[in-house]
Amino acid sequence: MDKxxxxxxxxxxxxxxxxxxxxxxxxxxxxxxxxxxxxxxxxGFLTKFLYKKKESLYLVEIDHDSCEILKKxxxxxxxxxxxxxxxxxxxxxxxxxxxxxxxxxFPYNISSQIVFKIIEYKxxxxxxxxxxxxxxxxxxxxxxxxxxxGILSVxxxxxxxxxxxxxxxxxxxxxxxxxxxxxxxxxxxxxxxxDCDEQLLFKIIKMGFQQRRKTLRRSLKFFDLPKVIxxxxxxxxxxELLSGDEFIKLTKKIQNARI
Numbered sequence: 001m002d003k004x005x006x007x008x009x010x011x012x013x014x015x016x017x018x019x020x021x022x023x024x025x026x027x028x029x030x031x032x033x034x035x036x037x038x039x040x041x042x043x044g045f046l047t048k049f050l051y052k053k054k055e056s057l058y059l060v061e062i063d064h065d066s067c068e069i070l071k072k073x074x075x076x077x078x079x080x081x082x083x084x085x086x087x088x089x090x091x092x093x094x095x096x097x098x099x100x101x102x103x104x105x106f107p108y109n110i111s112s113q114i115v116f117k118i119i120e121y122k123x124x125x126x127x128x129x130x131x132x133x134x135x136x137x138x139x140x141x142x143x144x145x146x147x148x149x150g151i152l153s154v155x156x157x158x159x160x161x162x163x164x165x166x167x168x169x170x171x172x173x174x175x176x177x178x179x180x181x182x183x184x185x186x187x188x189x190x191x192x193x194x195d196c197d198e199q200l201l202f203k204i205i206k207m208g209f210q211q212r213r214k215t216l217r218r219s220l221k222f223f224d225l226p227k228v229i230x231x232x233x234x235x236x237x238x239x240e241l242l243s244g245d246e247f248i249k250l251t252k253k254i255q256n257a258r259i
Contacts, residue, residue, distance in 0.1 A: 004043060004065055015045045015105055015131075017172040024129060025049040027165070027185055028101055032126035035095060039086050039104035039114060039130075043069045046105060051076070058094060060086045087113050091121050101127040108133045108177070115140065115152055118186070122159050128186040134167055137182030149240045151209045155202070158194060158244035160186035196251040204251050208239030216242075216250070229257045 015021055025046060028036065035056045041047045043066055050057050054076040061067050067083040074081075082089070087110060102125055106114050111132045118125050132140070135148075140156050141164040142149040156162055168181040194201060204220065211219040217235035234242075234250055242250065 004069060013105075013108075013173040013175060013177045014042050015172060016174055018045075020168060020172060021046050022049050023166070024103065024105075024131065024183055027129040027183075028103065028127070030101075032188070033099040033101045035098050035100035037091070037095075037100055037102050039102060040106055041070060041104070042066050044073050046103065047074060047077075050103070054080075058082070058100075060084055060089065062086070086110075087117060091124070095124055097124070099124055099126045101125070101129070103129045105131045108136070108179075111136055112152060115156065119155055119159060122188065122192060126188045128160070129165075129183065131168065131181050131183050133177075134180040134182040137164060137184045140186075141184055144241055144243050146240070150212070151205055154205050154209075154242070154244050154247055156186060158201075158248065159192045160188050162186055194248045194251075196248050197255050200255055201248060201251040204254065205239070205247055208242075208247075212239050214238065220254070223254055223258070225254065225257050229253060 035058065036050060036053060037058050037060065038047060038050060039060050041059045041061050042063075047057075047059065047070065051074055054074070057077060058080045059070060059077060060082045061070065062083070062085050064083055067081055070081050071078055082094075102118055104114075111130070114130070118128050131137075136152075139148045139150060140152050141162045142153045163185045165183045165185055168183065170177050170180055173181075207222065208216055208219050215236055215238055217230055219239065220235075232253065234246070234253070
């Protein structure tokens with residue numbers, strides 16, 4: 001273990017099992033991208049397996065001490081290590097129009113924010129593999145009809161093929177977290193651009209799930225839709241019953257009703 005004390009404020013739990021690290025790295029296939037972004041590399045436990053791709057590899061790490069260790073371990077990445085907050089970064093400045101994959105052992109306290117960040121750059125992020133708190137990983141990959149199905153599930157489903165890959169015991173981390181972890185992958189769909197107003201789509205999904213126990217007729221009252229539109233049976237449903245495609249259809253109905 002490198003001589004660095006894990007910092008609670010950054011949610012640091014360092015992976016200690018090389019077999020698991022290699023298993024995560026082996027999800028990369030380079031079919032649709034030629035650049036890689038590792039988020040939260042810490043002291044480089046995953047990075048050592050990614051380093052052979054150093055011409056394509058970029059690291060973002062918020063912890064200054066970890067960045068100094070990374071620069072010493074991986075001198076070939078000296079100008080590709082960014083000591084920044086991934087949530088605040090403009091990734092276009094690094095990757096421009098290039099497609100890239102994202103990989104990492106993500107801090108649990110910002111893991112959902114990282115997923116939303118990836119969705120923001122979906123036109124460039126063709127593949128994503130990450131380690132989350134198991135509960136969050138399962139939620140991202142959940143199907144309609146489940147209580148765990150929510151905003152993250154729907155939005156990821158619209159743009160990506162989701163797979164829950166495997167679970168990881170808390171015992172292979174230092175310090176040991178109180179929860180188990182799960183690794184998921186997101187592979188961007190070929191037809192990932194919805195044929196509706198995307199901003200309106202996001203708004204409908206978020207508004208629906210903010211009052212998930214109510215029918216869509218009640219939770220979407222804000223839109224002040226004509227009664228004839230509200231007679232559609234889809235408005236009798238609660239948001240957790242709709243797939244991503246059904247949310248797109250709903251958005252198109254509302255979009256047309258407002259024209």
